[in-house]
Amino acid sequence: MDFLAEGFRRALALLLSADAEVYGIALLTLKIGLVATAVACGLGIPAGFLLATRPFWGRRAALTVVNTALAFPTVVVGLLLYGVLSRRGPLGGLGWLYTWQAIVVGDVVIALPIAAALSAAAVQGVDPRIRRTAETLGAGRWRTAWTVAREARFALAAVLTTAFGHVVAEIGSAMTVGGNIRGQTRTLTTAVALYTGQGDFGLALALGLVLLLLALLVNVALQVLQGRGGASA
Amino acid sequence: MQVLELRGVRHRYDGRVVLDLERFAVPPGALIAIVGPNGAGKSTLLRLLALLERPSEGAVLLDGRPADLALRRRVTLVEQRPVLLRGTTRQNLEFGLRVRGIRRTEVNRLVDNVAGRLGITPLLDRRRHELSDGEVQRIAVARALAVEPDVLLLDEPASSADRAAAQSLYHALAEERARRPLAVCLASHQLEDAYRWADDVRALADGRLSPVTPENLFRIELPVGAPGDLKHVRVGNVEIAALTDKSGPAILAVPPTDILVSREPLTSSARNVFCGRVTRLVHQRGGAVHVTADVGVELVAVVTEDAARDLGLTPGSPVAFAFKASAVRVF
Numbered sequence: 001m002d003f004l005a006e007g008f009r010r011a012l013a014l015l016l017s018a019d020a021e022v023y024g025i026a027l028l029t030l031k032i033g034l035v036a037t038a039v040a041c042g043l044g045i046p047a048g049f050l051l052a053t054r055p056f057w058g059r060r061a062a063l064t065v066v067n068t069a070l071a072f073p074t075v076v077v078g079l080l081l082y083g084v085l086s087r088r089g090p091l092g093g094l095g096w097l098y099t100w101q102a103i104v105v106g107d108v109v110i111a112l113p114i115a116a117a118l119s120a121a122a123v124q125g126v127d128p129r130i131r132r133t134a135e136t137l138g139a140g141r142w143r144t145a146w147t148v149a150r151e152a153r154f155a156l157a158a159v160l161t162t163a164f165g166h167v168v169a170e171i172g173s174a175m176t177v178g179g180n181i182r183g184q185t186r187t188l189t190t191a192v193a194l195y196t197g198q199g200d201f202g203l204a205l206a207l208g209l210v211l212l213l214l215a216l217l218v219n220v221a222l223q224v225l226q227g228r229g230g231a232s233a
Numbered sequence: 234m235q236v237l238e239l240r241g242v243r244h245r246y247d248g249r250v251v252l253d254l255e256r257f258a259v260p261p262g263a264l265i266a267i268v269g270p271n272g273a274g275k276s277t278l279l280r281l282l283a284l285l286e287r288p289s290e291g292a293v294l295l296d297g298r299p300a301d302l303a304l305r306r307r308v309t310l311v312e313q314r315p316v317l318l319r320g321t322t323r324q325n326l327e328f329g330l331r332v333r334g335i336r337r338t339e340v341n342r343l344v345d346n347v348a349g350r351l352g353i354t355p356l357l358d359r360r361r362h363e364l365s366d367g368e369v370q371r372i373a374v375a376r377a378l379a380v381e382p383d384v385l386l387l388d389e390p391a392s393s394a395d396r397a398a399a400q401s402l403y404h405a406l407a408e409e410r411a412r413r414p415l416a417v418c419l420a421s422h423q424l425e426d427a428y429r430w431a432d433d434v435r436a437l438a439d440g441r442l443s444p445v446t447p448e449n450l451f452r453i454e455l456p457v458g459a460p461g462d463l464k465h466v467r468v469g470n471v472e473i474a475a476l477t478d479k480s481g482p483a484i485l486a487v488p489p490t491d492i493l494v495s496r497e498p499l500t501s502s503a504r505n506v507f508c509g510r511v512t513r514l515v516h517q518r519g520g521a522v523h524v525t526a527d528v529g530v531e532l533v534a535v536v537t538e539d540a541a542r543d544l545g546l547t548p549g550s551p552v553a554f555a556f557k558a559s560a561v562r563v564f
Binding site for chain 2: 127129133135138
């Protein structure tokens, strides 16, 4: 118990003293998380709309692939990406291996199926009369999609938070393609793993608390936005 | 020139044919009622006419040309249980105008106009959770009329409204048609409404247009392997004699004009003679009276106003309906 209590005391001290390393890692994690979530949702949500609303050949197979990808081990994603981004790989010329961009790419690969599958489910949950109403009133494809999205806003907000949560919490890919380089690619999860291994439980715990705080802040921010939207439903 | 037309349409859901129409046209300015029981294909027909679904086979033509999405803006559908989009009633009325890129000041003018015509001005600032089903229905009609379509499709427009509200809605539609050319095609299971408000009543049964008038349509199961063509089919609490060589599932129709109405049963060649009481009398355009009677099953007969008066027909009065087996249509 002393060990745990000591860990919490050190964690609080680090957080309250605005430790540069802790905040540097947190900011990098936030940057990677936001960029990866934006890219993954920017691609995944429209893909989810297509899967939910447009009948096309292979749609069922595409849904199966997306749902299977939800359970894809992140360390395997990192491994495959390592092969692609390494100097001998097809995208080796980019020089992204062991950079924060490589972590973003890995996170996008992980979060994309989440965004697609959940947004497809969100759109399928919208009353089909909404789409028909928009169409019969003359809305084109984009305006109709926007109208449906407005109806599914709570579920789509949940897509964003879930994607962000997965991105900031994953470690397998970030460790493999990021390399956990101090000041460059060390994220909260890779740092927690490292400092726990080194026996610095207090620092690891401090970073873990920051990770929880980040997830909490993003959720609260989205709930505030949803609350405003809900008031004008 | 026809405004809107389905030609050679066969539509399937999960391989089952739900609509099979050689031709269905909505001429300019027409007021058409499609009647039929639940599951007859009325809503599917309207969705095809509104270009919200593509027919599995056949074509939807607008002014003789294959209809495309741009032309869809000339046809608007109000569904049986319409939904309002997110926002206020005003924003709902604005929706179709704004997607057409109409300027803000013009949008406001058109919305205020249509709201005034439909009597929903007090509802303009309300949101969907503050409205009754009847109000939502009325707003949905106003929203459809706001974009001034050439063809307005209404699926059971009186289903969410009480009787007075339904009459008021039909009056508003009549005023709209007096104001500008507008074809209306409405689906209804209320025959009285259909006859009172439509110029052209078409019956749909099992996805096909009925060759006879829409009253007295019954889904039946004809005995298989029964000898001879004279068959007795149970409909409600009576057995109707029909001349047919068909067997299995079918539609039985008794044309209302083929029913002889009397106060007492008459001795005649008619194989079908049923006694009961008058339940409703509806005076139609052109001097015809639709007499509905419960004779073990509800049947409708058509008589002249003079005949109704001479027989002293009133709701509750005794009546006898007679018709020949050969008058019964089976298809």
